[in-house]
Amino acid sequence: MVVRFLxxxxxxxxxxxxxxxxxxxxxxxxxxxIEPLPFAVVPFVAETGEAEQLAGDIxxxxxQDLNNTGLFREIPANAFISVPATFSEAxxxxxxxxxxxxxxxxxxxxxxxxxxxxxxxLYDVFSGEELGEGLQFAGTVQGWRxxxxxxxxxxxxxxxxxxxxxxxxxxxxxxxxxxxxxxKRLAIMDFDGANVQFLTDSAAIVLAPRFSPNGDRVLYTSYxxxxxxxxxxxxxxxGRQQLATAPGEMAFSPRFSRDASKVIYSLANGGNxxxxxxxxxxxxxxxxxxxPSIETAPSFSPDGSQIVFESDRSGSQQLYxxxxxxGEARRISFGDGRYGSPVWSPRGDQIAFTNQNAGRFHIGVxxxxxTEERLLTSSSLDEGPxxxxxxxxxxxxxxxxxxxxxxxxxxxxxxxxxxxxxxSNASDPAWGPLQP
Amino acid sequence: MRTTTxxxxxxxxxxxxxxxxxxxxGDEADGSGVSAGPVAAAPAPLSGANDPASPEFxxxxxxxxxxxxxxxxxxxxxxxxxxxxxxxxxxxxxxxLAIIEGHADEQGTREYNLALGARRANAVREYLVSKGVxxxxxxxxxxxxxxxxxxxxxxxxxSKNRRAVTIISSGGLS
Numbered sequence: 245m246v247v248r249f250l251x252x253x254x255x256x257x258x259x260x261x262x263x264x265x266x267x268x269x270x271x272x273x274x275x276x277x278i279e280p281l282p283f284a285v286v287p288f289v290a291e292t293g294e295a296e297q298l299a300g301d302i303x304x305x306x307x308q309d310l311n312n313t314g315l316f317r318e319i320p321a322n323a324f325i326s327v328p329a330t331f332s333e334a335x336x337x338x339x340x341x342x343x344x345x346x347x348x349x350x351x352x353x354x355x356x357x358x359x360x361x362x363x364x365x366l367y368d369v370f371s372g373e374e375l376g377e378g379l380q381f382a383g384t385v386q387g388w389r390x391x392x393x394x395x396x397x398x399x400x401x402x403x404x405x406x407x408x409x410x411x412x413x414x415x416x417x418x419x420x421x422x423x424x425x426x427x428k429r430l431a432i433m434d435f436d437g438a439n440v441q442f443l444t445d446s447a448a449i450v451l452a453p454r455f456s457p458n459g460d461r462v463l464y465t466s467y468x469x470x471x472x473x474x475x476x477x478x479x480x481x482x483g484r485q486q487l488a489t490a491p492g493e494m495a496f497s498p499r500f501s502r503d504a505s506k507v508i509y510s511l512a513n514g515g516n517x518x519x520x521x522x523x524x525x526x527x528x529x530x531x532x533x534x535x536p537s538i539e540t541a542p543s544f545s546p547d548g549s550q551i552v553f554e555s556d557r558s559g560s561q562q563l564y565x566x567x568x569x570x571g572e573a574r575r576i577s578f579g580d581g582r583y584g585s586p587v588w589s590p591r592g593d594q595i596a597f598t599n600q601n602a603g604r605f606h607i608g609v610x611x612x613x614x615t616e617e618r619l620l621t622s623s624s625l626d627e628g629p630x631x632x633x634x635x636x637x638x639x640x641x642x643x644x645x646x647x648x649x650x651x652x653x654x655x656x657x658x659x660x661x662x663x664x665x666x667x668s669n670a671s672d673p674a675w676g677p678l679q680p
Numbered sequence: 681m682r683t684t685t686x687x688x689x690x691x692x693x694x695x696x697x698x699x700x701x702x703x704x705x706g707d708e709a710d711g712s713g714v715s716a717g718p719v720a721a722a723p724a725p726l727s728g729a730n731d732p733a734s735p736e737f738x739x740x741x742x743x744x745x746x747x748x749x750x751x752x753x754x755x756x757x758x759x760x761x762x763x764x765x766x767x768x769x770x771x772x773x774x775x776x777l778a779i780i781e782g783h784a785d786e787q788g789t790r791e792y793n794l795a796l797g798a799r800r801a802n803a804v805r806e807y808l809v810s811k812g813v814x815x816x817x818x819x820x821x822x823x824x825x826x827x828x829x830x831x832x833x834x835x836x837x838x839s840k841n842r843r844a845v846t847i848i849s850s851g852g853l854s
Contacts, residue, residue, distance in 0.1 A: 423831050449826055452790060471821050472794065494798055494822060497791045510795065512822065515753070515802025517795035538795040554792065560751075561792055584789035598789050624833070627789050645786070645833030672790070 269347060269368035269375055271315060271403050273636060274659075280317035281403065283310060284324065284340060286350035288362070289331050294355040298385065302353055302362060302392040309396035309410045309436070313637075314662030316403075319345050331363060337372045345369050349399050358384055362391045366399050376402045389438055390679065397678070407634040407678065410435060414630075414639065414666075415453040415462050415479075416653060416673040418442065423649055428671075430464060432479065435632075435675065437653075437667040443482055452628070452672045453477075456500045459676040463487070463498040463507060474498045474509055490520045490529035497540050501548050508532075508551060508568075510540040519553060521568070532570055541585045544568070545612075546592040552576070552612075554584045563597060565612065576614035585628050588612075589635045594658070596629035596638050607640045609658055620660040630675045637662075641671040733773050735848035742769050745845040746804060750787070750838075753799035755807060763804060766846055767811035778813075779847045780804045782822040785838035790824060797822030804844040 271281050285307045290299040310316040321327075325339035331352035340348050351364035361382040366375045379398055381391045390411055397408030418431040418440070427446035430453055433439055444450055448468035455462055462477045469486070472494045477484040489495040492511035499508050501521075508521045519532040519539045533539040537557035544551055552565050558575065561582040566573035577583040581601025588595060592612075599606040599619060605626040610617040625643040632638070636657055642665075643651040651671040656663045666673075729736040738744060743766070746759030755763070770778060782801030784793035801820035809815050830837030 424828060426826070449823075451794075451826070471819075493820060494794070496794050510791065512795060512798035515799040515806075515820075517798060538792065538799070540795050541789070541791040554789075556792075561789075584792050600788070603787075625786065643786070647831040649831075649833070 268371060268373070269403060270405060273315065273404050273406060280315055281346050282317050282319050282344055283347040283349065283399075284319045284321075284343070284345040286324075286327060286335075286348060287321065288351040288353050288364075289329070291331070291352050291354040292356065295353040295360070298355065298360065298388055299351075299353040302351070302388060302395070305389060305392035306349060306351070306364075306396045306399070309393060310399060312436075312662075312664065313400070314657060316347075319343055331365075335367055337367070337369055340367075340369045347375070347399070347403055349395070351395060355385060358386070360385045360388060360391070362395060364395045364398070366402055389434060393434070406636065409632040409634050409637060409675075409678065411679045412633050413459065413676045413679070414653070414673050415443070415455055415676065416667075417450060417453065417671045419651055419669045419671060420446065423647060430462065430477070431670070432462075433667065435666075440667075443477055443479070444484070452497065452674075454499045454674045455676040456504045457502050457677065458504070459679070461500075461504075462674075463500060465496040465498070472496050474507070487522065488527060489522055490531065492520075497542065499543055501544050502546055503548060508542045508544065510542070519551070532566070532568070533573075543587045545588050546590060552586040552588055552595050554586060561600075563595065563614075576610065576612065577617075578614060579617050587629055587631060589631050590633060591635045594635070596631060598627040598629065598640075607638060607656065609638070618660065620656050620658065621654075621663060626654075628672055630673050632675050633678045639666060639673040639675055641673065643671070735776070735850075738766070738769050738773075738846075738848050742766055744847070745843045747839060748800055748842040748844070750785075750842070751796065752842075753796065753803045755803055760807065763807045764811065767808050767813050770808065770813045770817065774817075775850065776817075777849045777851070778808075778818045779849055780808075780818060780820045781827075781845045781847060782820065783827060783841055783843050783845070784825045785841040786825045786828065786833075787838060788825065793824035794822050797824050800842075800844045804846065808846075 285303055288299040288303045290296040307318045311318045323343050326336055346369055348367040354361050363380045365378045368375045381394050393410035396410045400408040412435045413432055414435055415432045417428045419426055419428055421427040428450050429446040430443040430450050432441050448466055451465040453462045453464035464475055465472050466475045474487040474495045475484050476487050492513045494512040495509055497510040506521050506523050510517050511520050516536055517538045517540050519542050521530045535557050537555050539555045542551045542553040550565055551568055554561050555564050561584050562575055563577040563583045563586045564573040564575050581599055583597050583599055585598045586595050594609045596609050599608050604622050606619040607621045607626050607629050608619040623642055624645050627641050629638045629640045637655050639655045641651050642654045652668040653666040653670045653673045655666055729740050743762040746762050780801040782797030784796045805818050805820050828841045830840045
């Protein structure tokens with residue numbers, strides 16, 4: 245075994261050290277990857293006549309997915325020294341080393357009727373070896389974007405050693421109308437804003453949709469009865485029904501447990517908002533908090549044993565963690581300003597939140613014990629973070645103020661880099677799981 | 681007793697008519713044919729905002745809303761004075777029901793503002809109850825920051841958005 249040394253320039257924000265890494269091609273995502281890894285996508289080969297257009301589209305989408313992470317830098321095709329004409333012929337590594345491509349992706353697309361298949365291979369240029377086995381995905385022509393996302397996910401995953409997030413969807417609130425009479429409807433889209441599909445009309449206000457863990461259902465708050473209640477919507481059939489909550493005037497801010505057996509939410513009664521859990525199997529309701537303060541925006545830990553939520557029991561909005569079986573809550577936010585809409589990360593180690601301080605709003609992350617707090621964004625109104633399936637990126641709502649103000653969805657990585665707008669006229673994103 | 685019976689009749693009559701809730705509840709167009717006042721009443725000599733028994737009079741002359749300080753649900757003295765007028769009107773015009781809407785300005789997160797709006801609406805309800813309005817005639821709802829009436833991005837607008845509005849309804853409360 246030849247041992248190689250592949251150095252990726254990294255700067256760890258907290259250790260403050262550059263790290264040299266040995267072994268096969270591996271981009272270790274730290275809080276401080278500052279030099280994107282150069283990669284090339286060889287134009288995918290059309291193996292059937294009808295596949296030509298698709299091969300080009302998929303090539304571009306694979307490159308775009310990786311490029312948009314901020315972790316990779318695409319080498320433009322006009323820099324390529326050679327381009328293999330078929331999928332099977334050997335890759336001349338020297339031609340790719342010469343243009344400093346560290347990873348090369350190549351693929352082929354074939355179409356038969358409304359079905360298509362995509363093959364791909366990933367190469368570690370400096371070792372001159374394939375990184376992992378070749379893979380093939382098959383599906384409908386209509387679903388071609390998903391296949392490109394799957395190729396990009398596989399490449400991302402093999403290079404970083406972490407799960408991807410491209411073949412995932414986001415449920416959100418699509419907005420139209422003026423600010424004083426905003427029309428809101430539920431919509432679902434691919435993570436990159438493509439394939440928008442509306443799930444409700446805009447007859448009633450809808451707020452803050454949340455996916456079930458496997459993405460088959462969506463919880464959201466609806467005013468369709470005239471008063472805010474929680475609905476459950478089946479994504480495939482778009483059928484919906486009201487969730488049977490504990491009796492109360494207003495139910496809102498729902499979220500599934502990670503095993504989808506329970507829903508946690510806020511219920512307002514007599515002006516007091518507390519947290520409740522409804523077991524979907526037994527229909528039993530459990531009241532978690534009884535304080536006269538506002539308790540809302542609950543989110544489960546991945547193992548389901550704890551929740552993080554916001555409360556103003558101290559006099560201002562702050563974040564707390566407590567056991568799902570009840571008991572004492574422990575405050576974890578101690579920085580400047582107010583903290584709201586906490587969300588437990590998929591890995592379980594961090595909490596994303598909205599911070600409001602001195603007239604500015606920030607999306608931030610902290611460890612579950614409240615340490616290592618970092619504010620990732622700043623604007624006149626950022627709120628409502630949602631984690632990517634791999635816990636590396638956060639999507640949130642950014643709203644511009646004033647009469648002409650609108651909301652849009654933005655994403656940022658958890659190092660605070662790569663801030664980008666996803667779609668406009670949208671709010672309350674909830675990022676779903678990687679699709680099977 | 682007679683009043684109660686009449687109120688029930690009005691309720692029953694209206695339950696078969698189109699929705700009479702404020703337009704923000706849905707998409708019902710104006711001109712649905714439902715009069716704003718009690719349908720059982722004889723033609724009044726005064727109409728609209730000039731009629732002291734009309735919801736328009738309540739909204740414009742009595743005052744349908746009270747305002748709150750930032751992040752507060754405490755009633756101000758001016759707010760209490762308005763609510764004293766509301767309580768008197770509701771006692772006189774006992775056919776009507778009230779839906780109390782709580783609202784927040786946009787300087788807050790969505791969930792918190794929903795909860796804050798609920799607090800504000802409830803503060804109004806509790807005050808009206810203390811002045812003799814039966815709680816069964818009132819229902820509260822929070823819109824959080826979803827329905828601002830003033831759209832500028834400074835305190836001049838925010839102060840008007842931090843409000844609780846009493847909507848007079850001759851329809852049901854649900």
